[in-house]
Amino acid sequence: MTEAKAHRTQAQRREQTRTALLDATVECLVDIGYARASMQEICARAGVSKGAVQHHFATKAELMAAAVEHLTTKLRTQLASSLEDLPGGASGVEAAIDLLWAGYSGTLSTAVTELWVAARTDPELRTAIRPVDRALGRATLAHVSQVAGDLPKERAETLFWLTVNLTRGLALDAELGGDPNRRRKLLQEWKRIAVLMYSQP
CATH class of the missing domain: 1.10.10.60 (Homeodomain-like)
Structure with missing residues (x-):
């Protein structure tokens, strides 16, 4: 050899x-x-x-942060591929929200929620996972901005962060056993509002 x-x-x-x-x-x-x-x-x-x-990995906190980064990298790759196939216009906005909901819920949401709660009283863990979370947001926003067309940058970022924070809240609601019908209605209502924001001159 x-x-x-x-x-x-x-x-x-x-x-x-x-x-x-x-x-x-x-x-x-x-x-x-x-x-x-x-x-x-x-x-x-x-x-x-x-x-x-x-x-x-030198510490448990480092391992935890790397695990979330490992998971989000896989999800981000899937998301980037899906975003490239989105239709234009209002239907594309709704489809993007559905993709972000799928990406920020499920396994990712469960794992990250566990770490966020623990990080509140664990400075070492908080320091380890904060840059991972921020990097995910920046990378996903970059992909969304590429498919946003001529939408002004500030509006695209507002729509993105509102969607991310809404979907994270809905994902936590799902973890706590909230009403799935209510989640669907809230997500549908947000898509209606987002399309209006997208369509503003």
Whole structure:
């Protein structure tokens, strides 16, 4: 085996271990929550030793932030691909809101909500996840702006952040067992308002 091939194989193994740890972390956040997501449980689910974690992440907070970044990167890639196929005009606005709702709810919402709540009283965790959350917002806004056509930048950003914050609130409502019919009505009403904002001269 050549040195280059051996090095490549070692790098691949390291990446596989890292990915397994990140996937297991997200799984723990969703299944059992942040408080019970111990390093021992994460390692057991990932099928790696506790010592292996130290080669990739210095602290639990760093691992948690990396796990959310890992998840959001995958979702952002999917979202970017979907945004490219959006129709123009008002129908495109409604479709974009549906995409953002799908992206900011579900697994991502559950994992991030767990970390936000924990970060309120954990400065180390808050410091670790804040740049990840901001990077997701900036990257997604950039994709949305590309398909916004001639919409003024300020209005596009307002529509985007209103949508993100509404969908996050609705996702939390879903986590707490809120009425799904009410969520659908609120989302539909927001789409109506957003189309009006989009259509303003």
